[in-house]
Amino acid sequence: EAGVTQFPSHSVIEKGQTVTLRCDPISGHDNLYWYRRVMGKEIKFLLHFVKESKQDESGMPNNRFLAERTGGTYSTLKVQPAELEDSGVYFCASSQGPGAAQYFGPGTRLTVT
């Protein structure tokens, strides 16, 4: 069974540019999560999808971040325009159902210069 995949693995962009991160969850997992780890800090929750619906987006830092999950399959996280403080590793995770274990992807390392 394929795990959670994320693309790209690394992205280096300039301040003010736009970047779109993609996550493909484990097949059949309705729950999809985005997390971020800024250097030196803990992994922080951004938002949670159940199928195509946003269940909880309380962790989204501001309106420069837009997450979508069209069709309830893969998800994208767009940052527009990117700021220096957006640098970090963005993780996606998926789970099968309520209270089930969350499986993480390898992450996308975003560097904003």
Add this chain to the structure above:
Amino acid sequence: QQQVKQSPQSLIVQKGGISIINCAYENTAFDYFPWYQQFPGKGPALLIAIRPDVSEKKEGRFTISFNKSAKQFSLHIMDSQPGDSATYFCAASKPSGYALNFGKGTSLLVTP
């Protein structure tokens, strides 16, 4: 504010020794406490998890000890091996939501 505090930040243990990582939380609504293991270039992988109705859970060389009254939980790695060298994260979540609240991580190095 950080909801789960983890210590130590880094840990060096000799092969065969016991590695102990501690976490503390404030929110009594938390009812799920997983530990994740992360190797360089990989995402966090679920290692073991516990719910507050038990005080200890063991899986192989890995044991979680849970102290509800003290709001603390810890990971013990028995007979630590060099292959256990990784970053370990504790986390906690509430029953009404699925967001995991992570500690800052512990970098474990097991020396031969």
